[in-house]
Amino acid sequence: MFGKIFCNIIKSKRVLNERELEYKNPEEAAGGLVRREIIPASFRGSVRIRQVDAGSCNACEWECIALANPIYDVQRFGVDFVASPRHADIILVTGPVSWSMARALEKSWLAAAEPKIVIACGDCAADGGVFKGSYAVAGGADKIVPVAYKISGCPPSPADIIKGIRGALALLCGTHKGPEPK
């Protein structure tokens, strides 16, 4: 029991330090996200993300916007957000997928060209989060589009999102192709 508590203390301390680091040195937080190593060859060293808000509370959006601010500046890693799903390699979904956004999300996914993947960003997109059980939500992006990767957090911090994108791309390195559309 004491061992468990001790472990938790160490763990929480480690997380805290890492978090502080994220603000002071986002490059380290990104874990040396170097484009040649991490971005699959099929994407020619750079990925483009179309973010789709499917009923999010807007906290995840602000963290995505923060990725482009001078502190995190993800463009230098070859990652950028685009206006059209036609230009996107990744559909980044936030929110528990409200019924009113379900079709718009599906259309955005269908509009993106292969190879493509869906990342569910945040607890709501992962499984509905606190909105699970509501009459108005599908309860997770995977109810509507094939999700390849989930980033947890409510909201995930900008550094968490960078790490998540890296994780998803690593996964893609093995497959090189997105799953078939539903």
Place this chain on the structure above:
Amino acid sequence: MTPRNIENYHRVQPGEFAARCAGIFHAGGKLRMMFAADERETDGRMNIYAVFSSIADHGSFDIITTAVEDEGGFRYQSITPRVPAAHWYEREMACMFGIVPEGHPDLRPLVLHGMYPEGVFPLRRDITAADVRSKVDLAKDDAYPYKTVEGEGVFEIPVGPVHAGIIEPGHFRFSAVGESIYFLDPRLFYTHKGVEKLFEQVGFERGIQIAERISGTSSFCHSTAYCLAVENMRGVEIPIRAKAVRTFLVELERLYNHIGDIGNLCAGTGFAAGYAGGAELKERLMALNHRLTGSRYLRGVNRLGGVSRDVLEDVESISAELSVVTDEFKAVMKFIMSSISHMERLEGPGFLSREAAVKLGATGIAARASGVNDDLRTAHPNLFYDRIIFEVHTRNRGDVLARMMLRADEAACSLAMLRSILRKAKPQKKELMAADAQQDARPADIGGGRQALGWVEGARGSIFYFVKAAADGKSPLRVKVRSASFCNWPLLPLAVLNDIVPDFPLINKSFNLSYSGCDM
């Protein structure tokens, strides 16, 4: 005086309701919110409530309530023709409760889109979440009757719901002549998540988590207003330290929102360096949020009956950080205001007249930038606000520039208030929770059927919660959320008239409306 005494409920006959509301509204009483509650299980009635700020008794509320009779469908006389501020509330009630306001000028469905079943009203107590879910049909088209403008040279520009940038979803139907916007018909509620029903499903305690997720950048104000409503209902008085912590975080939330918004306006004019300055300073504040509360969005602090952590412990380091922010904020403002091309773009577009702001019930920045002196912190002071001296800022021009400058004034004011709270925090007793806060364990004491309001002036404007307990006192019978954006969205079509389409993003940013907060 406890907050309970300042809510005066007046029950009137259905026939008198419209006249009574119109009387208060025309005498200058502000309509704070209007909602229905399905109380057929307790008193056999479907009730409507209209909450006004009292004119005679400053600081209190007059709540006019009436029962709607079921005469082959619930109907009552609409108050919108006489109280324009009620127009969205009445449309909302029609969608969610099936209460039809007769004589309302616009009865198109507001909240529920085409895929929802007709004749199923989610907020009625005899309808369960499963009832609605099972009847949702995603294949059905959303045949919303947009208002169209006809004539030579008029063309329509449909935008959304998925927008070009990283923003929330909503559809805008512009009718433009050349570049000028002749008419704008917005279609919102794409992010409708059934929040008010969910409150009834999960109970009082978990309601905090939902309130925190109604609108991301207003997380703390929403959860504070919710907690205040439940505490007022239970008659719990929170300790002074908890009040100080809540007030501090409400002001911190206002500060990071206002600074972020000032930066975002630069993105609206393509002034990248100004935007970067604002974004960097906002990020500094988000890091401070995280250091103080463990959450960049100030989540997890509010509890029913107090707060979970004492964020004011380390006065010195917070003060040091705040002085850095104060200096940097001055530098950023000086830099932004020295850009003539940026400042010239802000002058003029997005004009909202004082008359329109009053009639349509504008709140927050949108109201105060059009010369309406309305701030809940002085109109209905709660928390710590009666203990700190501050000034309500207003501007009269009503355009984008006025809203930006007002944000700068309020940000400076918030910084002063934060320092003032820190000074007062040192000698306080470090008690964070009310002694009788654990009332969930003793539902008999709570008393079924009790009701109360909770309110906070957030960064976007006033936020109101109404909470009423069910007969057993264990779960809510009704939680009504009224976010600032719900009041301010209907202003946007007026503010953009005759401006050019490329100025729309700028005008939209100057209001900084939350889609999720409005759609719920």
